Amino acid sequence: MLENIDFALVNWSRAQFALTAMFHWIFVPLTLGLGFMLAFMETIYYKTGDPEWKKLTKFWMKLFGINFAIGVATGIILEFEFGTNWSNYSWFVGDIFGAPLAIEGIMAFFLESTFIAVMFFGWDKVSKRFHLTATWLTAIGANLSALWILVANAWMQNPVGTTFNPDTARNEMTNFWEVLFSETAVNKFIHTTTSGFVLAAIFVLGISSWFLIKKRETLFAKRSIVIASIFGIISSIILIGTGDSSAKEIVKTQPMKFAAMEALYEGQENAGLVAFGILSGKENHKNLTADSKADFIFKIEIPSMLSILAHGDPNQFVAGIKDLIMGNEEQGIMSYREKIERGYHAQQTLIAYKEAQKSNPKGEEYLALRDKFADPVFMSEYFRYFGYGNYYDPDPEILQKNAFKMVPPISMTFYAFHIMVILGFYFLGLFALFLYLIMRNQLHDKKWLLWAAVWTIPLVYIASQAGWIVAEVGRQPWVIQDLMPTMKAVTQIDTTAVMITFWLFAVVFIGLFIAEIKIMTKQIKIGPNKGGTK
């Protein structure tokens, strides 16, 4: 029952993971995108032999290196934290989640870390062709590593390709290809990597604009802007496309997340999309009841657009938060209460099975219970709600209240989603405008626009983080959708221990961040022509 859960421990563990993941994600997207941009630049150098292109490549490579180091430093923490702070989760999903992590190490990390050494140290040691290959392989390695970790994350959003094994009390992979090529995994990989490409393109665009404002290195800056704009436009179009397909898929697999993204309390047909809105904050996930209503102070809505976004048809019904909790017979939506009871039944069956196994492993009771876990009806009607069972309470009133607790933070998910989408369209517009102006040689005297590009750099980081907030906060209360709630995934250690490591990480991260920003800005100011390669 919920009163047995140490929520202080759960919240500190979540805070620590969020801190690490978000800090890590400051550096990763730039690596993903800049890696490919370096490869484009060096390819042009290789083809033309123009030393200006080599200079340009080396300058961006230097910034890539500064950023890469800190990404590596924070990446290892995430991998360890699955074990240190989420040990129950590690066991429960280890059979699925571990494989992508191992593949990531064997396939991607070695590729990345081996060839990055050639990229930095090999200019005079290997042939031009081999060096170019190394630069491409570094970019591919970085994006391959993103593939595997995103596959693992996609499985947490949409656990497919697995079967529960009652003997080991965990999910076990039964179809690797289903895990790898699930709709969620494909969308997530393309959407996330292209978001990294867009981030890197804005980074290059902004810094190059600064050089134009300062009237320094104009040829270098203009060339960089052309590369960034073209790469940015292509990436943005794919990003927006996969955003749309992600939304359609989330409606099916995580309807509660989708409802929270739009702060949609009551389901409706011809549902409108909130293009921009401000919530009063009075209604939130903590005081949700059957009478709660969306509380927009202000909103601009596009009629029927949400139904189109979700189902490609304006007349389709989109479920709201309350439909999902309380059920909606007309639309065939089962209530959370019912799901909790079914999940609890599945959990009790597992406990009975384990006890029978211990007392009489050849007995009839044991065999009958074992058959249940092989029975497709039991698995699809009861076991699929396994995680809901953790919200069970024998008192029907408390059980009903618990059902209303199974909602993600609504306003955070709503704002994160809208910030991400609005900024995503803005970036596309900015790339297009820059490409148009630079092709007409009219960019360099538009100072306001150049400054806008510089100030877009922090915005792209905000958009990128917002995307992960939608994905991870929007999934709550689940760590694995419908199967394991976050509160059950945590390692049972003292809250104080987690608090200490949280602050320890926070201090280390702040120190590293200051160092990174200082070094990066100094290198940018030095520019591509001075300071050798130090």
Added chain:
Amino acid sequence: MFETLSHLALQQYWWMIISFLGSTLVFLMFVQGGQTLIYTIGKTDMERTMIINTLGRKWEFTFTTLVTFGGAFFASFPLFYSTSFGGAYWVWMIILIAFVIQAIAYEYRSRPNNFLGARTYETFLFINGLIGTIFIGTAVATFFTGSPFSVNMMNQSQWETPWHGLELALNLHNLSLGLTVFFLARTLGLLYFMNSVNDEAIAQRSKKQLWFNAIPFVFFFLVFVIWLMLRDGFAVNPENGEVFMQPYKYFINFIEMPVVLVIFLAGVVLVLAGIIISIIKTTSNGIWMSGPGTVLTVFALFLIAGFNNTSFYPSTYGDLQSSLTIQNASSSHYTLTAMSYVSLLVPFVAAYIWYVWKAINNKKIDKDEMTSGDTHVY
């Protein structure tokens, strides 16, 4: 191909991969060992720059091997991952922090406006070298000495002391392996300097320092191994999976698996030979004997921890039956099969690492390269 293997065969195959990664990691810790010698061997700024740069071109291999070792362990024996990482919380967290500060130290050390100053980043490297080796050595020793945890019927684990792993460092047998790894890493670091830096003063000092590090290494290694051969081990009854204490278990494992014993002895001979020829002769190739020797020795030690009906992660908290074996802690047959196909990439990965290593190290680091202005310098 792999589908037809039994679950046990796949578990053994993956234990061998884990053992290979673990032993390679110990060899690659010459980077950590070297980091603790920057000021001992480098007396001038230029000497230190050369030392840091020769290590800096290899640190990512060690780091990546550590990450892959962790990932592969998670994937193949997830119950170990959840039990040890969640339980020995402080040990892993301290190791983690030590590696976090390493990862930025090389890149940021010589950059202008680097906030903390070069000396701080060099201190980070020292801390990483000290803690990374001793703590990982200590943690691996618990494969033989055990840890205080229990596992319930849902396979959820619980650490049974409030110290969460710190108590493991107080066990002298564990500590002897921690110190063995520390001095071995320093010894290998010295051999690597002799191999990769073209500088007379550095070569001379490294040779001299070999004495001061190889002797403690051999001493602690002998303490650890003799103690290991004499102690009771955690044996598993293959009939029912029951764990029980067996006198001289690890010695018996060597005797019952003579191939492993041969690998072990060959490894030890190679490690010692690499050290000895580097001391008595003028050669820079000692690392190519001691390095592979380290891999063989540690590989054999991992095998006697997990093979021949032995529990590789024993529980010493009252309930021996919570102990982890390669059978009860592993992933499913399907997952191990899928991953085994991926493991076929390992030789390919090793080949390109070797190729790149040679390409980058084909010419020793010297003062000219550090000041040429045309290469990336840490």
